[in-house]
Amino acid sequence: MSGLVNVLVTVAxxxxxxxxxxxxxxxxxxxxWWLLPVILGVVALREPGILDAHHRIESAAxxxxxxxxxxxxxxxxAWTTRVWTEPDGAVWTKSTRASAAVWAGGIALRIGVFAFGILLGVHQDSSALMLGLAGTLLVRSGILAWRAQSIGSASRPAPAYGDGMAPAWKERV
Structure with a gap:
């Protein structure tokens, strides 16, 4: 894929x-939960321009x-995302303001890395951004799945026979 397509996919x-x-x-x-990050990572790693041919060490760093x-x-x-269990045993999540601050910090750091690369004269391909996003999604999804399993198993009662079944109606003769 071209750099523009990578950027558009990443932004989307x-x-x-x-x-x-x-x-x-x-x-x-x-x-x-790991499928989308793995696909993004594979697409990013398949790009030939992920490392600058003239500045391999700096580009790899x-x-x-x-x-x-x-x-x-x-x-x-993942750690700033709220996780809770509903009375029916379903585990729910919702990102918080702290999660938005983490995102803003991550974006600011990425912009700083990109600017530092420009100062060094290193060509940076959009596939590096895609690989970083894949890592973000993989770690977040893994931690949330782990948190959901630990919360869900501790507070959810074991299902009993007949749970979730509709009550039978009596027939009148």
């Missing part, structure tokens, strides 16, 4: 993820910093 994924996470929603720990920022942002986002 970020917009969708942020909008979805700031609304309360039930979390399903059985789903494949900036990429490593980008990924570390992504991992830290994902962890911060």
């Amino acid at each position: 994924v970020v917009a969708i993820v942020i909008v979805r996470q700031f609304r309360a929603r039930a979390i399903d720990t059985d789903r494949r 900036l990429l490593a910093v980008e990924v570390l920022i992504g991992l830290a942002t994902g962890a911060g986002w």
Whole structure:
């Protein structure tokens, strides 16, 4: 994919993820929470321009910093997300203002890394941004799935026979 397409995909994924996470929603720990981050990571790593051919060491260092920022942002986002259990046993999540601050900090750090790369004269491909986003989503989803499982299993009563069944109606003859 071209750099512009990578940027558009990254912006679209970020917009969708942020909008979805700031609304309360039930979390399903059985789903494949790791799938989207893995796909983004594979797409990012397939790009040939992820490292600058003329500045390999500097480019690799900036990429490593980008990924570390992504991992830290994902962890911060997951730990500032509110997780609770409803009376029916469903686990819900909703990002908080602190989560928005973590996102803002992560974006500011990424801008700083990009500016530092420009000062060094290193070409930075949009696939580095996509790889950092993949790390963010992977860590956040993993921590939230772990938190949801630990909260859900501790406070949810074991299901009893007949739970969730509609009551039978008596027939009149």
